[in-house]
């Protein structure tokens with residue numbers, strides 16, 4: 468059985484994938500997020516970004532004084548399809564009729 472160490476359990480990002488990023492010169496939290504998807508799962512990085520920063524600091528890729536989390540984007544909490552489906556649609560979302 469292989470030993471896979473997960474850094475981001477939501478998106479299945481492993482320590483080996485982080486080392487792969489570092490070997491290719493991707494060393495910021497934002498670059499690693501974009502390359503691997505780390506931090507984009509249901510917990511939105513609450514469980515993994517601090518660990519990522521710790522790993523980058525330990526490997527000398529990140530200065531603790533300048534460490535920054537990535538920009539959180541809405542929705543900040545997981546939203547169910549039922550919630551989205553129940554949202555009311557205003558007139559601005561009604562498609563315009565095409566002439567003709």
Ligand code: FES
Pocket residue numbers: 474475476477478505506507508509510511512513514515516
């Ligand atoms: S553990 Fe990384 S997004 Fe949830």
